[in-house]
Amino acid sequence: MIVTTGNDVEGQRIVEYLGLVRGIVVRSTSIARGFIGGIRAIGGGNIPEYAAVCEEARQHAYDLMLEHARQVGADALIGVRYDATEFMPGSTEVLAYGTAVKLQPDAG
Template sequence: MIVTTGNEVAGHEISEYLGVVRGIVVRSTGIGRGLIGGLRSIGGGNIPEYVAVCEEARGHAFQLMLQHAHEAGGDAIIGMRYDATEFMQGSTEVLAYGTAVRLRKTE
């Protein structure tokens, strides 16, 4: 499936808009990563344990969005974006969303 942050797909014409699709996950750091990440945060800089949690959450949300688009009959997702909100202390909601479309190849 084609996924783009743009509003068009090169070499294709959008034949049908199927609506907004999304993938939502809520993740926490967990005790191990939270403890190690908390200790590393004292020194400042990049915190690999937190990066790993963020990457896993974005990847999972992305896969759920793809599944939603597939179920809607989409060929592509345009206008794809991520959003993240702290759900409660230590837990973050990650949302991947865009517009599912059907495409027709242009000649």
């Protein structure tokens, strides 16, 4: 499936808009990652344990969004974006969303 942050797909014509699709997850750090990350936070700089939690959450939200797109019969997703919000202390909601479309090759 084609996934893009743009509003069109090179060489393809959008023939139908199927609507918004999304994937949403709420993640928190494990006790071990939270403890180690907390210790590293004292020194400042990048905190790999927290970055790993964020990346896992983004990937999971992305995968759920793709599954939703397959369910509606999409050929591609356009205008794809991520949004993240702290749900409660230590827990973050990650939302991946985009517009599902049907495509046809350009005639020209």
